[in-house]
Amino acid sequence: MKKILATLIVLSLALGAFAQELRNFSRQAIVSPQVEGDSVSFRLSADYATIVNLYGSWLPNYSERIPMKKDNGVWTAKIALPSPEIYTYNFFVDGVAVNDPANVFVQRDGSRYLNMLIVDGERTANYKEANEHGTVQTIWYDSALLGMKRRMCVYTPYGYENNPKKKYPVLYLLHGGGGDEEAWPSMGRAAQILDNLIEKGQAVPMIVVMPNGNPGQSAAQTLGIAQSTVNYRDPANANAYVKSLVTEIVPFIEKNFRAIPKSSSRAISGLSMGGGHTTAATTLYPGVFDYICPLSCGIRESDHLDADLQGIKKAGYKLYWIGCGSGDTLAYKNTQVLDEALTRNGMPHTTFISEGGHTWANWRLYLNTFGPLLFK
Amino acid sequence: MKKILATLIVLSLALGAFAQELRNFSRQAIVSPQVEGDSVSFRLSADYATIVNLYGSWLPNYSERIPMKKDNGVWTAKIALPSPEIYTYNFFVDGVAVNDPANVFVQRDGSRYLNMLIVDGERTANYKEANEHGTVQTIWYDSALLGMKRRMCVYTPYGYENNPKKKYPVLYLLHGGGGDEEAWPSMGRAAQILDNLIEKGQAVPMIVVMPNGNPGQSAAQTLGIAQSTVNYRDPANANAYVKSLVTEIVPFIEKNFRAIPKSSSRAISGLSMGGGHTTAATTLYPGVFDYICPLSCGIRESDHLDADLQGIKKAGYKLYWIGCGSGDTLAYKNTQVLDEALTRNGMPHTTFISEGGHTWANWRLYLNTFGPLLFK
Numbered sequence: 001m002k003k004i005l006a007t008l009i010v011l012s013l014a015l016g017a018f019a020q021e022l023r024n025f026s027r028q029a030i031v032s033p034q035v036e037g038d039s040v041s042f043r044l045s046a047d048y049a050t051i052v053n054l055y056g057s058w059l060p061n062y063s064e065r066i067p068m069k070k071d072n073g074v075w076t077a078k079i080a081l082p083s084p085e086i087y088t089y090n091f092f093v094d095g096v097a098v099n100d101p102a103n104v105f106v107q108r109d110g111s112r113y114l115n116m117l118i119v120d121g122e123r124t125a126n127y128k129e130a131n132e133h134g135t136v137q138t139i140w141y142d143s144a145l146l147g148m149k150r151r152m153c154v155y156t157p158y159g160y161e162n163n164p165k166k167k168y169p170v171l172y173l174l175h176g177g178g179g180d181e182e183a184w185p186s187m188g189r190a191a192q193i194l195d196n197l198i199e200k201g202q203a204v205p206m207i208v209v210m211p212n213g214n215p216g217q218s219a220a221q222t223l224g225i226a227q228s229t230v231n232y233r234d235p236a237n238a239n240a241y242v243k244s245l246v247t248e249i250v251p252f253i254e255k256n257f258r259a260i261p262k263s264s265s266r267a268i269s270g271l272s273m274g275g276g277h278t279t280a281a282t283t284l285y286p287g288v289f290d291y292i293c294p295l296s297c298g299i300r301e302s303d304h305l306d307a308d309l310q311g312i313k314k315a316g317y318k319l320y321w322i323g324c325g326s327g328d329t330l331a332y333k334n335t336q337v338l339d340e341a342l343t344r345n346g347m348p349h350t351t352f353i354s355e356g357g358h359t360w361a362n363w364r365l366y367l368n369t370f371g372p373l374l375f376k
Numbered sequence: 377m378k379k380i381l382a383t384l385i386v387l388s389l390a391l392g393a394f395a396q397e398l399r400n401f402s403r404q405a406i407v408s409p410q411v412e413g414d415s416v417s418f419r420l421s422a423d424y425a426t427i428v429n430l431y432g433s434w435l436p437n438y439s440e441r442i443p444m445k446k447d448n449g450v451w452t453a454k455i456a457l458p459s460p461e462i463y464t465y466n467f468f469v470d471g472v473a474v475n476d477p478a479n480v481f482v483q484r485d486g487s488r489y490l491n492m493l494i495v496d497g498e499r500t501a502n503y504k505e506a507n508e509h510g511t512v513q514t515i516w517y518d519s520a521l522l523g524m525k526r527r528m529c530v531y532t533p534y535g536y537e538n539n540p541k542k543k544y545p546v547l548y549l550l551h552g553g554g555g556d557e558e559a560w561p562s563m564g565r566a567a568q569i570l571d572n573l574i575e576k577g578q579a580v581p582m583i584v585v586m587p588n589g590n591p592g593q594s595a596a597q598t599l600g601i602a603q604s605t606v607n608y609r610d611p612a613n614a615n616a617y618v619k620s621l622v623t624e625i626v627p628f629i630e631k632n633f634r635a636i637p638k639s640s641s642r643a644i645s646g647l648s649m650g651g652g653h654t655t656a657a658t659t660l661y662p663g664v665f666d667y668i669c670p671l672s673c674g675i676r677e678s679d680h681l682d683a684d685l686q687g688i689k690k691a692g693y694k695l696y697w698i699g700c701g702s703g704d705t706l707a708y709k710n711t712q713v714l715d716e717a718l719t720r721n722g723m724p725h726t727t728f729i730s731e732g733g734h735t736w737a738n739w740r741l742y743l744n745t746f747g748p749l750l751f752k
Contacts, residue, residue: 046470046471046472048427048470048471049469050424086599093470093474094469095423096421096477098474104484104487108482113475113482113489127599128598133516133525135514135516138513139537140508149508192599223505223568
């Protein structure tokens with residue numbers, strides 16, 4: 001049976017009562033979104049607006065809009081409940097993107113702020129809070145290579161503080177273009193996924209390091225730090241970041257956290273641009289990471305591709321796991337290139353093809369799928 | 377000379393180039409806000425809107441609106457640059473609150489999301505990133521008293537990781553009604569203020585603990601945790617939280633962090649509701665905190681007020697520091713009550729009256745002002 005619970009609504013009502021700042025105590029009378037059975041209604045009070053539309057990430061194209069209807073000053077769209085997932089949505093009021101003021105759950109996607117709709121089910125079970133929680137730190141390291149202090153997010157599993165002699169393996173988890181060190185902890189639900197996998201005994205307790213992959217940026221959302229003029233889309237600069245990742249971030253983590261400093265206890269994964277960082281790091285530094293999981297990226301054909309892969313093969317590895325959506329027009333072709341090149345070079349690997357495209361729905365699913373395969 | 381730098385604009389342009397998620401690579405052509413000399417312009421593209429207004433926290437009343445004018449589909453308001461501070465603002469498009477899509481800097485204020493405008497100057501110097509940064513953790517503790525796992529934010533100063541034998545004093549820093557554990561780290565700029573004060577040698581390195589003061593809430597912005605039905609505005613429940621703070625959170629911190637477990641190394645401060653928690657905690661548990669700093673709160677006259685204060689006097693304390701805005705209609709009167717009661721009971725204290733009201737502008741100023749007085 002499809003288990004669909006109106007969690008968000010319950011939370012919205014609960015939070016409506018207290019998640020308000022001082023001058024904001026007046027309650028929103030509007031309930032939005034509201035899940036009822038197999039439908040969900042979105043509502044916005046906008047008496048003076050001429051046209052109000054809805055966009056949601058369950059729609060196949062970002063240009064699609066669901067028209068909303070006005071009744072007594074409140075615009076409503078009632079749609080069939082999409083399948084279980086965490087979606088994002090926003091309204092368009094007379095052409096302007098507007099967040100849902102009745103819904104406190106918002107995610108920053110690069111420079112855009114979008115409301116969240118969670119539809120509960122088996123697919124989303126590990127995206128919600130587990131019973132026991134790891135700790136997430138925002139910690140700074142000094143990059144001599146990139147010439148600045150830079151911030152990363154580090155997840156330590158439940159029990160880390162209470163087991164001062166235990167050492168842990170480490171997953172380096174990289175974001176995509178336009179993202180930053182906050183992408184995996186927020187949109188990627190990385191802490192929740194690991195908390196749940198570990199609590200269920202499906203994944204081994206591990207540290208997860210989520211650095212900032214833009215070599216020109218100290219950190220997301222800072223005030224008053226001079227930003228570098230480095231063009232991080234230049235492949236040469238991508239390698240500067242990869243160099244910093246392997247020769248600065250890995251040693252920093254192994255000095256400041258109780259990490260096991262061995263290739264068999266290091267995994268690397270990343271989506272899109274971060275998938276490029278993953279293949280670059282493992283090619284430039286074979287033998288550092290035994291678990292290699294590029295997502296929604298693949299690799300380009302090149303003269304040196306086979307030699308690169310032979311370098312990894314020679315150094316040895318334990319898992320090469322590739323994820324991509326069948327509808328990912330950006331990455332599906334290069335994923336096939338990587339899959340075929342690994343086969344051609346006699347390198348065992350897993351290629352996991354899911355539905356859909358270049359989306360956080362897929363990246364959450366991939367972490368939840370390969371997480372249990374690490375360090376075993 | 378008034379030093380006014382258009383920091384936000386520089387950052388907006390820099391971030392415009394990279395702080396965008398994958399399908400969001402197209403640049404906003406609009407620049408907003410734009411500081412030029414002594415003015416700042418706000419702009420919104422909204423060709424189909426009928427009326428667009430601006431609200432900003434430099435205005436004395438939340439009901440005030442600055443009308444915007446349309447030219448070629450873009451609405452603009454150009455105003456005199458307000459004095460240095462971090463302000464929040466948003467647009468109203470045909471009556472609906474709208475964030476500025478050209479400005480990636482957004483703060484959550486309870487359930488509302490507001491854009492930030494920073495006007496640089498002496499007043500805001502410590503609100504921006506210092507050269508060296510402490511670490512901020514989100515960590516969970518198990519509250520037997522409140523019957524759930526609960527999250528807090530903990531700041532450890534720069535150098536904490538590299539000085540494994542050094543122990544630190546601790547400031548417990550409490551939010552107000554409608555806030556949560558993320559209020560001080562975001563709107564309060566607590567990490568930046570402490571980083572700057574410590575780097576300049578004005579404050580001693582300290583740990584700052586920012587718990588969630590709503591006894592019915594596990595944590596802000598969680599998905600899938602059952603929320604308690606406790607009414608946290610009931611004073612009896614406020615004491616349940618205060619009890620958890622002193623008998624659960626303080627021991628948790630002193631077990632899991634390198635904290636000095638002495639009253640002379642414990643400070644407590646909070647704003648508004650958190651000021652009430654501060655006076656309640658020091659009254660119910662005299663001798664636990666030697667540094668006591670209630671902000672924008674004061675105290676009510678009562679039969680037992682003098683006896684309560686005598687309890688604190690008898691146990692001993694090193695600093696009693698009260699902050700309030702002269703225009704704070706919620707708290708100014710009770711601040712006078714507290715000031716007079718301390719005088720009447722022969723208890724040395726400092727009462728710091730600033731301009732303005734019940735605002736984060738004041739709470740940041742207070743932390744920046746009493747921070748250097750702690751643990752000396």
